Amino acid sequence: MLARGGIALGRFELIEYLGSGAFAEVVLAKDKAHGGRLVALKVLRSEALRNVTAFHRFRDEARILQRLSHPSIVEVYELLDYDGFPVIVMEYVQGASLKMLCRSSALTFPARAVLMSARSVAFALDAAFHAVEEGSDQPMCIIHRDVKPSNIMFSINGEAKLLDFGIAKGEFEDRKATSMYGVAGSAGFEAPERRGSLDDSHRTDVYALGVTLFVLLTTKSLMLPADDDRHEVEKRAALNNLDVGHEASNVLLRTLLDSMLHVQPFQRPTMKEVADDLTLVLDVYRPSSKDEQHAVAEARKFLEVRIPRTLLGTTDGEHLRFLEREDANEPPSPLTVSAARAELMAFLATEGWENRIHHLHRILDASPHFDVMPFVGLLRRCRPPRWKFWVKKTRTTEVAAALNLLYGYVTPEVRSAARTLRSHPDQRISSAARYLLEVD
Numbered sequence: 134m135l136a137r138g139g140i141a142l143g144r145f146e147l148i149e150y151l152g153s154g155a156f157a158e159v160v161l162a163k164d165k166a167h168g169g170r171l172v173a174l175k176v177l178r179s180e181a182l183r184n185v186t187a188f189h190r191f192r193d194e195a196r197i198l199q200r201l202s203h204p205s206i207v208e209v210y211e212l213l214d215y216d217g218f219p220v221i222v223m224e225y226v227q228g229a230s231l232k233m234l235c236r237s238s239a240l241t242f243p244a245r246a247v248l249m250s251a252r253s254v255a256f257a258l259d260a261a262f263h264a265v266e267e268g269s270d271q272p273m274c275i276i277h278r279d280v281k282p283s284n285i286m287f288s289i290n291g292e293a294k295l296l297d298f299g300i301a302k303g304e305f306e307d308r309k310a311t312s313m314y315g316v317a318g319s320a321g322f323e324a325p326e327r328r329g330s331l332d333d334s335h336r337t338d339v340y341a342l343g344v345t346l347f348v349l350l351t352t353k354s355l356m357l358p359a360d361d362d363r364h365e366v367e368k369r370a371a372l373n374n375l376d377v378g379h380e381a382s383n384v385l386l387r388t389l390l391d392s393m394l395h396v397q398p399f400q401r402p403t404m405k406e407v408a409d410d411l412t413l414v415l416d417v418y419r420p421s422s423k424d425e426q427h428a429v430a431e432a433r434k435f436l437e438v439r440i441p442r443t444l445l446g447t448t449d450g451e452h453l454r455f456l457e458r459e460d461a462n463e464p465p466s467p468l469t470v471s472a473a474r475a476e477l478m479a480f481l482a483t484e485g486w487e488n489r490i491h492h493l494h495r496i497l498d499a500s501p502h503f504d505v506m507p508f509v510g511l512l513r514r515c516r517p518p519r520w521k522f523w524v525k526k527t528r529t530t531e532v533a534a535a536l537n538l539l540y541g542y543v544t545p546e547v548r549s550a551a552r553t554l555r556s557h558p559d560q561r562i563s564s565a566a567r568y569l570l571e572v573d
Contacts, residue, residue: 143457145174150450156181156299157191160450161225172210175221176453182217183488185537192494194298195221197275201264205257207286207294213461217491220456226294228436232282235349244377247349248415250293254285255342255408257295262335262404275303276333280341281322282349289436302333325359325396336398339407343393350386351375357394364396382418389414465499473500477507487534505542508535512550515557529559536565543569 145162151173152159158176163169181187198209198221208224231250234242261275277284278300286294324340327333347355355371357364372387389410395401402410468476476496480486486493497503515532517524527535532554539547547569554566 143459144461145172145456147174147450147453147457150453153178154297154299156184156187158450158453160453160456162456164222171225171227173223173225174453174456175223176456177219179218182491185487185490185534188219188490188494189537190299191221192219194301195219197273197298197301197303198223200266200273201261201275203257203260205253205293205295206261207296214464214495215455215459215461217489217495218455219491220461224294226286226288226296228286228288228294230283231285231287231293231345231349234287235282235352242349244350245415245418246287246291247346248377248411248418250285250287251342251346251349252408252411252415253293254280254295255404255411258335258338258342259404259408262338271304273303274335275301276335277301277338277341278333279322280338280345282345285345287436289433321354321356324398325357325364326398328359334398335404336401339393339401339404340398342404342407343390346386346393347371347375347390350377357396359396361396368394368396377418379418382414385410385414385417465495467501468496468499470501474504474507477504481507481511487528487530490534503542505539505544505547508539509546509550511535512547512554515562516553529562532557533559533561533565536562536569540569 144166145164146169147160147162148171149161150158151161156178158178160174160176162172162174164172177188177191181191192212195209195212198207199212202208207226209221210224211222213220213222231242231247235247258277258280261273261277263272264275265271266273275298277295277298279297280295284295284297286296288294322341322344324333324337327337344355347353351374353371353374357367357371369391372390375387375390376383377386389402389407392400392402393407473496477500480493480496511527511531512535514524514527515529517526536551536554539551551566551569554562555570557563557566
């Protein structure tokens with residue numbers, strides 16, 4: 134997109150539309166501010182801007198990845214703001230997901246490449262869990278919670294990259310999306326302890342990586358029952374089908390997956406132990422060098438054919454052209470305590486503020502601290518006494534949004550207001566209030 138006079142505006146030049154998910158879209162672009170390097174721009178969908186938890190989760194994903202540095206984790210360069218639209222600028226990985234590669238009829242993806250990719254991901258997940266934030270001596274305990282073949286990219290250079298920390302859990306400064314701590318992962322890859330109760334630990338990622346390995350090596354799904362006895366029986370029956378063409382490797386792999394997929398989390402190995410055991414499997418596994426080279430060459434040929442995918446200029450991605458025309462907003466100017474409170478109160482008094490969460494965060498980002506009282510006021514007005522007929526009752530959508538915004542800021546005032554809402558007839562409000570009361 135060119136401005137009048139042929140001078141391009143904006144920092145990015147869009148090239149390809151790479152795809153979309155439930156809440157975001159991804160486009161390939163040249164970053165003119167950094168010598169025209171290729172980057173992937175992840176943009177939150179406009180409809181997701183009305184979803185408090187989706188908005189928080191999107192920004193938290195950027196914050197998590199900015200704090201991590203590992204060759205097998207996709208790198209995030211910046212989190213930008215285009216008039217309220219958050220945009221993540223990240224490393225572009227030219228390649229395809231392991232799901233696509235292992236289920237393609239165009240090639241037989243080498244088992245060794247699967248094992249090497251899984252080992253890389255195991256090292257990456259171990260590093261993420263033990264990573265220490267700058268200025269702190271405490272690990273961030275980051276758990277991915279959505280490890281699966283479609284979230285592991287295999288690059289044209291033969292490297293594995295773990296993607297999509299969109300529902301990751303961690304302890305770090307500025308984390309906002311505490312309301313999604315109970316979010317479900319992908320069916321078929323969740324550990325038994327997460328089904329229903331949604332309990333999780335770093336061992337849930339071990340289980341998911343175990344399922345991922347099985348699925349990639351066998352091209353069969355693996356949905357094991359949560360019942361302890363049935364889980365173990367069906368698991369071992371499934372593992373009998375695992376065959377990578379080398380008996381010694383089969384024995385080691387079945388033993389490793391048997392432990393990774395144990396129904397009890399404490400019986401599973403650590404991610405570091407998984408990585409070390411995969412190194413042992415790779416040392417034992419010795420496929421034909423000629424066959425291996427042919428398989429890798431076929432994989433690269435497949436990747437070259439698959440990329441690029443969708444050129445811009447079609448209906449896909451045209452609505453993202455604002456990234457070419459505009460530049461990101463400067464960070465909001467800091468506000469004083471009184472000015473921040475006044476601006477927040479004015480914003481919350483506008484009709485439909487809960488559908489403009491991105492504008493709300495421009496105010497909150499400029500505020501010296503998070504002021505819970507305006508949101509507590511909204512909660513208290515949800516059920517005003519009958520004799521206070523002059524009080525404007527808070528809409529249910531406003532109450533649900535306020536509860537989500539308060540998850541990270543539970544004060545005595547917040548708890549008191551939430552207690553009155555835990556039996557509210559609207560399930561969004563009652564469940565949010567109950568969860569908020571469980572926050573430590």
